[in-house]
Amino acid sequence: MRAARRTLLALTLVIALAVVPLAGCSSTDGGESTDNGTDEAKEPYRIGAVLSMTGTYAGLGEPEKNALEMEVARINEDGGVNGHPIEIIYEDDATDADTAVAATSRLIDKEGVLAIIGATGTGGTMAMRGEINRAGIPQISPAGGTVITGDFDPLVFQTPWSNSLVVPYTLDYIAEQGISKIGIIADSGGFGADGLAVLEANLADAGLEAVATEAFNAGDTDMSAQLTKIQGAGAEAVVMWTAGKEASIIATNMKDLGMTIPLYGSHGNARVEFIEGAGAAAEGFRFAAGKILIPEAYGDTTEAYQVALDFIDRYSAEYGKAPDTFAGHAYDALHITVNAMSTLDEDFTAAELRDAIEATTGFVGIGGTFTYGADDHNGMTADDLVMYEVKDGTWVLAE
Amino acid sequence: MISSTGLFQGRHGKTVDTPELLQFALAGLKNGSIYALVALGFTIVYASTGVLNFAQGEFVMLGGMLSVWAYSTLGLPLPLAGLLGVLLTGLVGVIFELLAIRPRKDGDPLALIIITVGGSMLLSSLARHLFGPTEKALPRFSEGSVNIFGASLERQSLWIFGIAAVAVVLLTFMYSYTRLGKAMRACAIDRNAARLVGIEPRMMVTLSFGLAAILGGLAGLATTPLTQTAFNVGPSFGVKGFAAAILGGLGNPFAAVLGGLTLGLLESMSVAFISSTYKDAISLIILLLVLFVRPQGLFGGSSRQKV
Amino acid sequence: MSLLEVREVTRRFGGLTAVDNVSFNVPEGEICAVIGPNGAGKSTLFNCLTGFDSPDAGTVTFAGRELVGMRPDRVVRAGVARTFQNTQLFEEMSARENVMVGCHAKTRAGFVSTALRLPWTVKEERLAAEDADRLLRLVGLEEWRDAPAADMPHGLRRLLEIARALATQPHLMLLDEPAAGLNNSETEALAHALYRIRDHGATLVVVEHDMGLVMEVSDQIVVLDRGCKIAEGPPRLIQKDPEVIRAYLGEEDPEDV
């Protein structure tokens, strides 16, 4: 029967086309395998990494993976940990909670990892928690949501500055500038909503009043309506909380509206793409973040300065561009885990690893100096932050 | 916590003066003109196939991405880079039609819609492979703003208004007065009848995809200087454009533009008088109410159903 | 009392009055034909009688019940079935299934009872299938029972639609141009089917262009022209009515029909 034969043909075609990319790439990418320590007799320590290589957060997952790959290679060249090489097994969660759960399950059950770094986003990080708890292994997240450590779980650590750290620092700084009325604009996604909640909780302590609170969504193309409202409410400064590309739209909208009041942002805006997108409108924009952007902020005699400089140099050499903060968060997650491993006997358990990570004290990383504790799995203080300002198309330390 | 925003604004609410109102209106029209451009793209493909092209948002993305590529990577001057970006987008539209739409011979609208859904995923993913995951910027065609009775509008937005205005006039002219335009419409209504009177419907469909892609590319080129672009911006453009096309009423370029502007104004007025948190929800609820009362959209005639 | 009483029904579309103040009665057990030139408003009238359209003015009383404002499916449940000028069959479904859909009004298995496959629903299905087979035999389509409607020749499709309408067990059937596109022998068969249907107890209203058929089968004829009723009466009188000849038959010679 001809029709049936055509059906079969089509099915075959579908399968064939679905397989072609696999076959085609397996030969070209073969050199990318991770077994560097070929002459190592010892089993590698396996760490899982659930990163968003595709989907909405693909732009964040990429530098994170870059940093991890670079650092693992270096650690292994230096002889690994306790004589064991480190092996990272990467999973792409496609910025999707379900995929993150399945990936975690695969890492735990199929790969038998000792710890998991991830996920890139707060949503994925939270979704993984069930699997993490079932397996009882530690999770170190490079995602920034306050909820990650705010909704405390003994197994879950995080490396970025949380909003609960950055917000009070930023508000205090604004108050010091003699400003009393601010307008807030935040995205409706995880980072913005979280930031907004922390902002509203800390306004009174900083002696500030929010005269307008506006929201926008990822993908919005113009925020001048919200900004007009902020302007009309008599705000003396705009505080923006978002990590998306809409940040540069807000900056340019303000300039186009002729708004001269200062714009403050967050560590979510510490990306060159923001300056590129906002152009001249980015001038004078201020935000608080860790000291990685300008290592001199540490003071050039400190260990932190050396660590940061070293990372920046090697990353720039390897990837042709300076690392952003996300690369730094991944760096910290890996090194905190590896450091904890190095304090343990060779065949430690997951529970011991967790305890060792929690015992991290004064670890000098990229994001800051980490000291975890039984009820603090974020580990940083306001001392790790510094205020930046955009001048002549680049970051400088705000005076 | 965010849900208290509405009350919060109410406390601080003050009367809106005229320049401010005008500014809100301009903000709405700015967004609205972008929605209108996307909606026009929907209209073109709909007019010749009866299909909503879910890949329309990706054409907008590609227009921006390819222009950025031509500008930054090839180092072409902006006008040339833009031209190349838009033409390449048009080419993508034509290739997409030839490879993925034309082989489905019966032209079943639902099947074609699902193909455009697949095409949308594919184009955005390919853009990520080619251009990477981060957002890209493009300089404005014209810097600065103009002052309109105390309200301010960036010159770049005038370009978007201009493109939308020219496009709607050209399309209306084409559909009403040229043989080509009439032919394009004819084949959505009845492919066989179109063939009988000497129109090659397949050619018309290819053309309409190319035209829609060019228009989408123009939209992407014109908006990228304001909004930046990234591989994943397509769907949000698509959804807004779809909403605008439906709000206006499918099939008529003027209705599409009016739908886009109305949607933009609804959103900015929601921000002005109700809450920016719920601006999308409010405009969607209004859209639904409009549909429940006028199932053919605000400005759509019901004449098509009778054909 | 008449089974169907149409009183002063008017339907306007914009400036056009498609049906203008039309009244007539259909007594039980008769075959009534509605004729008129194209655009006379016959199909609009049919739509107004069956709930597919609602008149701007006037009443339609069927067995003492007002039909205006009733949804089409309720009209069917009240005992009025219809067919369409362009047959509205379910192309992908078999002839038997098409007729079984017609049984819808007389069966009651709902989502829940069907989902649970309650015994009475199974029995109901069987009875409906038997009913459908019986009706297919009545219109002479038993051989086509399992064929999709799309595969049936044009003439038979009209018969299938009639069988489907019969399955609703109507007291009144409205047939919209049942003979359109039929050849002579098929028309002959149709006429016999109409008699059989009437003898089974259904009253018939037929919109038809085939004058031979109309004159043969109808007890009474209503003539519409541009929305207005211009004549009403038995075939032999209508054939002679000068108004009908002028308005409807135009320059044609009335002796031809």
Added chain:
Amino acid sequence: MSGRSLNISRFLTVRAAIVAVLLLVVAVLPLFVTGTDARYVLKVLTFVGINVLIVTGLALLFGYAGQVSLGHAAFYGLGAYASAYVTATLGMPWFVGLAAAIAVTALGGLALAVPSLRLRGHYLAMATLGFGEIMRIVFVEASSITGGPDGFSGIPLPSLGSFVFATPQSIYWLVWGVAALAIMISYNIVSGRPGRSMRALHGSELGAMASGVDLVGLKVRVFVISAVFAGVAGSLYAATVGFVSPSTFTFHFSVVLVAMAVLGGTRSLAGPAAAAILLTLVSFPDIVLPGLSRDILAVVQDWEVDIYALVIILVVLFLPEGIAGAGRRVLGLLRRGVVEPSGSDSGTGQRGDEA
């Protein structure tokens, strides 16, 4: 049904045998998944089962009644949040959460279906899309109930009485059991009176009305049933994953669900289920090809969306009637080849009710 000719009843036996074998395979599959990654494999297969359940509802709505919904992710989410709230926040048993999910999605379906009755085609698609987006905004903003953008965590596992579905096997059986039940219910519906009216509605609305089919009631009921299926799936999802966040219930997911239904083919339940299995597994290639090396896997993950999109496009292009159409042809071949070599095409009388 009686009065069917011999070859059809034998054909039905073939089909019944196939269904029985498939059921058996699905039921015993967990017993053969025993590797170190059994938990992972079962978790993925559980996701597959959940998607099969939602798509079955869409198959009823779209494939039989011809109604499009671009908002089914919202019903999935409504069910998930309702169930999560009742079990985690209120501390009630899972069964109550499931009931709440059913009630909430039935109401939501009703609220959308009734005003949408006049809408057709693209306009109906837009209305359902709008509903989906509005619900997503509600999921994000009603943070005191839903946990906002950060999500809702700490949802207890499904349980019946004192039995907790704690092992991946038991969860698999629960989800697939419910999915099989849904398919069975749907099969009964489509092969009985309501299904016939739905197909009639799909074929010709005028004809259906003239046959006494209550279109309003029918459309609303199908919509509600299909919403409830998604809601039940949501309840299962929330309880088995333990975490719910708005990023799961997106327009994109709604579109993927419709794509599954279309790929499966109209007037079929098996086709859409097969499409749901196929498309869900595209994201987890190592389940299908266990020997895949990690490097290849990474490449596949990088190209996952592209593969996914290509599968959608190619299936729609080359299998015009979807997987169901292809399946029917294969079954037709089987019937002719095995049962009745000289058979004609006359056995299509019941071709509407594929299982």
